Amino acid sequence: MQIARDEQLAALKARLADAESGTGTVTVLSGGVACGKTTLLSRFAGLAEDAGARVLRAGCARAEQGLPFGALAQLLPAAALADEQILKALDHDPDSVVAENDLLRVSRAVGSALFALAADQPLVLLLDDAQYCDAPSMACLLYLVRRLGGRRVALVLTEGAGPLSLGPAVRAELSRQPHFQALSVDPLTTGNDLALTGGNPQLVRGLAEGRFGEALLGCLHRAAPSTVEVLSGIAVLGSAADVAELLGREVDADLLALRASGLLDATDHAHPDVAAAALGTLSPAAAADLHERAAVLTHTAGAAPEVVAGHLLRAPHLRPDWAAAVLTDAADAALRDQRPADAVRYLELARDTTTDPAHRLDLASLLARVTWRLDPGQSTRHLEPLVSAARDGRLTGRDSTDLVGYLLWQGKHEEALATIRGLAGDAQQLAQAELWLSTTYPGLKRRIRFDQLLPGGQPAGTSPRPTVLGAEHLLQRSQFGERDQIAPQEEFGALLTLVYAGRLDAAAHWGRLHHLRLRTTSRTGQALLAAVRAEIAMRQGELTVAHREASEALRVLSERGWGVGIGFPLANLLLALIGMGRMDEAAEIAERPVPQAMFDTRFGLHYVHARGHYSLAIGRHQAALADFLFCGELMHQWGLDQPSVVPWRSSAAQAWLELGNRGQARKLLDAQLALAGQDHPRVRGISLRVLAAASDPGQRPQLVAEAVKLLESCGDRLERTKALQLLTGDRRQPAPRTPRPKPARPASEVARGLDKLSESESRVAALAVCGCSNREIAGKLYITVSTVEQHLTRTYRKLGIKRRCDLPIELQTLAIPSSQGVQSA
Structure with a gap:
């Protein structure tokens, strides 16, 4: 790429013309690094040679600046180098100083040789990067410059700018010559970049x-x-x-x-x-030194906290007394600007800098709160000092209840319960903890006596229940000014309250508003909102939307970040895949390991319910029934038996219909209709749709018509379609594509394999084939989870299988009495 330098080239040609006429000239080309001085010198050399001049050229370098006569050795032609005096001078010892008399003798010899060459044809001497020229060579050149009058010589030197310009003495000597000229080689002034x-x-x-x-x-x-x-x-x-x-x-x-x-x-x-x-x-040390100086300089000048904090982050050895306060202020500013990741960096350094234990604990609490918004999996490393402080009674108020929430979400239930017990006497915080246990972690509620923790031993009231009005009030507060005071999980709970109440439009509205606010600041908020949108979509029969949102929820947060909450998006993803007939993918989701602690939460209810529908879809009706009845058992124990949360009865009724027990199905449906009343049209519509399937053909049209009307009013298109299909004589949806069956083993081989199992192994395997988790099996049989795992390992070995899903379907018969017992309970 050729850069035009027409103005400078024209000036150099004029200097050459002056030299040809017998007027010796000196020209200095000045410019910044890489501005094209060397390229310009080369182009001029070509023009000079074309014009018949003899060109001698040398280039100087910073590394050779201490080599006496180094530049001169490059510049002189072979004839001049043959001169004994010159040759001896060029071989000068670099460690010794060139004597002044020797320098004069060499200068005279060099001058004579070069002026003799100029007598025959114009002579052009080019010295690139002259600022690096060694002192003896420059002294010789200045000797020539002072004698250029009447000579056919043009001397052109290049120099850098600022520290790379020629020394003051050299520049003064050159500029006092009558035919001196300085030319600038400036950066280009046009271009898009x-x-x-x-x-x-x-x-x-x-x-x-x-x-x-x-x-x-x-x-x-x-x-x-x-x-x-x-x-x-x-x-x-x-x-x-x-x-x-x-x-x-x-x-x-x-x-x-x-x-x-x-x-x-x-x-x-x-x-x-x-x-x-x-x-x-x-070097890292030099860069850190600059930031250390900058931190002190900007702090002294009163710069904004984030400016100073930015330097402190890059100055690992600077820990002044004022650093922790500045970093904390910078974190507050970053949080106001919705930049939590920056706030975390400031807070971590502030925590490591401060020597005040109370301030250190406050920073740990704030770090846990902010990192939880980013990703709950990241907050784990900040919890240990909070757990320790709670154990010692040094953590109080909101910090304690926040810690309870983090520990519950991560499945650390024992530590969470211990922290709640440490709140004894704090009625306000105990009420918040009781609300969380009652609504989201009800499996733990029976393990703690709140009445014994209240001030003065006062009796506990009824467990608090979220209301639609309270949910909307919280969402309004969160949207308009109290963002930092309301955790994403509280917003999540408020949205689910609206969903369970059938207020899907309101939930979707608030979900959209919160998504706009959280999409760049809180991955946790993004994931929770996506999971809620998936639940809304499933309740409206929008399978594609539900699949997309549930997948997004699982993409935004890692499995570790989701903690026990992972059951919620997994449930909707599984249901969407079943509805779309993508059974191979559904199988992968159904076999995905989940945390055992999840089954103490309402997320576990959604997951077990969805897993039951997977078993129903692949023809494992007894396993499906076991899951649905297990949902009912838990909801009854927890005091959450509301079909608007999980309609387990209508699902169990479908399983009973597949097993040929119409009477059990109708009992469950009558009970669900009574619970739903008139306030939950979707639950009533689903119940009537299944009741129609369990009824005689003559009764079916009226039930279907009422179900369709209700399902249309609440917008559930999928359930409406299922109901309409009953009028065509097909009480099921078109069967989804099931995984390709494996070649069946002969019955005699199965029997021989089952005969090898002990009574304990048979009981464990029977519950496993019905879809119970290891923890569920342990609870039903009153054994440890480890014992369950050992029994299953021996069972797999005896039956020659590798996975839970390979257990023979014949084992289901052993579980029927157990499942019926659950239902009757």
């Missing part, structure tokens, strides 16, 4: 050729170290205004060099990429 390249020709070429980074590093390598340090200082401070104070020295020459190279714009600002590259050339 001036903001990035600054018009620097090397950067322009590098950008055009796709190697900008390499070109930029080349510029920085050729610049003076002091200039790179100044550019690094600008990178640290963001501008050149206080760089001199930062570095503790004058920087005018370096700023001049940066402007001349196009690395600074007219306002002395560097492009961020350019500044960052300069800072990247420093």
Whole structure:
């Protein structure tokens, strides 16, 4: 890529013409690094040779600056090098000083040789990067310059800018000559990329050729170290205004060099990429030193806390007394600006910096709260000091109940219950903890006596219940000004309250508003809202939407981040896949390991209910019934037996119908209709749809018509379609695609395999084939989870299988009495 320098070339040609006429000239080309001085010198050399001049050229380098006569040795032609005196001088010992008399003798010899050459044809002497010329060579050249009058010689030197310009003495000697001229080689002033390249020709070429980074590093390598340090200082401070104070020295020459190279714009600002590259050339220690100075400088100047904190993050050895307060203020500002990730970095450093135990504990609580919003899996590392403080009675108020929420979500139930017991006497916080256990972790509610923890031993009231009005009030507060005071899980619970109440439109409305607020700040909030939208979509029969939202919820948060809550998105993803007939994918979800602690939560209810529908879809009707009845057992024990949460009775009724027990199905449906009343049209519609399937054909049209009307009113298109299919004589949906069956083993082989099992192994395997988890089996048989695992391992080995799903279906018969017992309970 050729960069036009027509103006400078024209001036050099004029200088050559003057030399040809017998007027010796001296020209200095000045410019920043990589601005094209060497290229311009080469082009001029070609023009001079074409014009019949003899060209002698030398290039100087920083590394050779201490080599006496190094530049002169490059410049002189072979004939001059044959002179014994010159040759002896060029072989001078680098460690010894050139005597003044020797320098004069060499200068006279060199002058005679070069002037003799100029007598035959014009002579052009070119010295590139003359600022690096060794002192003896420059002394010889200045000797020539003083005697150029009447000679056919043109001397052209190039120099850098600022620290890389010629020394004052040399420049003064050159400029006093009658035929001296200085030419500037400036950055380009046109182009679409001036903001990035600054018009620097090397950067322009590098950008055009796709190697900008390499070109930029080349510029920085050729610049003076002091200039790179100044550019690094600008990178640290963001501008050149206080760089001199930062570095503790004058920087005018370096700023001049940066402007001349196009690395600074007219306002002395560097492009961020350019500044960052300069800072990247420093060693880690040197960069940290700059940030340490900048932290002190900006703090003293009263800069904003985040400005100072940014330097403290990069200054690992600076821990002044004021650092913790500044970092905490910076974190508050980052949270106000919805930048929680930055806030976490400030808070972690503040926690490591402060020596005040109380402040350290406050920071740990705030860190846990902020990281939970980002990803609950990240908050784990911040919980240990809070658990320890709660154990010692040093954690109080909201910090304690927040800790309870984190521990419950991560399945650390024993620690959570211990923390609740530590709240004894704090009625307000105990009420919050009781609300969480009652609504979301009801499996733990029976393990703690809140009445014994209340002040003065006062009796506990009825467990608090969320209401639609309370949910909307909380969502309004969260949306309009109290964001930091309301945790994402509280918003999640409020939205589910609306969903369970059948207020799907209101839940969707608030979910959209919160998604707009949280999409860039809280991954936890994003994931929880996506899971709620999946639940709404499933209740409206929108399988594609439910699949998309549930998948998004699982993508945004890791399995560790979801904790015990993972059952909620998994349930809707499984139901959506079943409804779409994608049974191979559904099988993968159904076999995915889940935390055992999940079954103490309402998320476990949703998951077991969905797992039951998977078993129903693949023809494992007894396993499906066991799951549905297990849901009912838990909901009854927990006092949550509301069909608007999980309609387990209508699902169990479908399983009973598949097993040929119409009477049991109708009992369950009558009970569900009574519970639903008139307030839950979707539950009534589903119940009537299944009741129609369990009824005689003559009764079916009236039941279907009422079910369709109810399902249309609540917008559940999938259930409506199922109901309408009953009128065509098919009481089921079109069968979804099931996994390809494995070749059946002969009955005699199955019998022989089952005969090998002990009575205990048979009981465990029977419940496993019905879909019970290891923990559920342990609870039903009053054995440990470890014992269950051992029995299953031996069972797999005896039957020659590898997985739970390979257990023979014949084992289901052993579980029927157990399942019926659950139902009757």
